[in-house]
Amino acid sequence: MPPSPDLPKLFTASGLVVTGDRKVLLVEHRKLGVWLYPGGHIDPNETPDEALHREVLEETGLHVVPLVAAMAELGDAETDVTALALPYAVLCERIRSVGNPRYHLDLVYVCRLSGESRQSDLKPNPGEVRGAGFFGAHEALSLDTFPNFRKLLARLFSDEEVWSMLAAPLTPA
Numbered sequence: 001m002p003p004s005p006d007l008p009k010l011f012t013a014s015g016l017v018v019t020g021d022r023k024v025l026l027v028e029h030r031k032l033g034v035w036l037y038p039g040g041h042i043d044p045n046e047t048p049d050e051a052l053h054r055e056v057l058e059e060t061g062l063h064v065v066p067l068v069a070a071m072a073e074l075g076d077a078e079t080d081v082t083a084l085a086l087p088y089a090v091l092c093e094r095i096r097s098v099g100n101p102r103y104h105l106d107l108v109y110v111c112r113l114s115g116e117s118r119q120s121d122l123k124p125n126p127g128e129v130r131g132a133g134f135f136g137a138h139e140a141l142s143l144d145t146f147p148n149f150r151k152l153l154a155r156l157f158s159d160e161e162v163w164s165m166l167a168a169p170l171t172p173a
Contacts, residue, residue, distance in 0.1 A: 003092050009103045013051040014039025015111045016088065016156055017064050019119060020166050024140055024156065027059055028130040035143040038129070039106065048107045049084050056111070060132050061123035064111035067165045085109060088162075089152065108152070110162055 003009065014037045017025035026035045038059040042051040049066070056064050066085035074083040089108040095101065113119070124132035135143065137157040141150055156162060 003094070003103050007094075007102050009092070009105050011042040011048070012039055012104045012106045013042055013048045013055060014106055014108050015052050015056045015064055015066075016108060016152075017056065017060075017062065017111045017113065018067075018156070018162060018166065019113065019134060021136075022157070022163060023119075023134040023136050024153065025060065025062070025122070025132065025134055026140060026143065027124065027128075027132040030128065030130055033130075033144070034149075035140075035145045036149060037108070038132075039108075042107075047082075047084055048087075048109075052085075052107075052109055052111070059125055059128040061117075061125065062121060063114040063116040065114045067110045067112055067162065088156075091148075110156070110165075112166055 015025075016037050019025075025038065027038050028034070029036050038056045040051070040055040040058075042048055043054075046054070049070075052066070053064065056062055068086040068088065070083035070085050072083055075081055087107040088110040091104075091106040091108060093104045093106055095104055119134055122132055122134070124130075137153075140153050140157070145153075
């Protein structure tokens with residue numbers, strides 16, 4: 001079913017942060033009380049890449065790098081064109097908030113920790129999330145979350161291309 005044309009559609013950016021030991025970073029959403037990836041609204045004058053970095057940092061204290069880098073060759077300094085990272089998935093999610101129903105057009109990126117962060121640097125921001133942690137497939141799939149998010153996690157854990165990308169060295173953003 002297509003999204004209702006009557007409701008606002010707001011862009012968000014979220015990160016499936018994965019590690020070499022086949023774990024994913026999840027946060028317990030403060031308002032919803034379920035486990036999800038870190039992410040949030042893309043602010044005015046902010047690119048999705050910038051929002052992704054800001055949101056993950058605000059919620060977890062961690063710096064990340066998208067696994068699927070921008071197609072740098074499409075950038076053009078002369079005409080001020082910048083290529084941005086490619087999302088893993090794009091979801092149109094209805095938010096059934098009382099008095100403020102809307103859709104989030106969620107750009108979901110698969111990320112790894114940057115050279116600035118390690119798993120042990122995780123510091124969940126209590127103003128943003130109830131908790132956070134790195135979870136293996138069995139653990140992650142048993143957490144309280146939305147059915148479609150559980151499907152996304154199952155896809156992620158079975159996607160060997162994602163896990164093989166972690167073997168590549170970090171490249172500067």
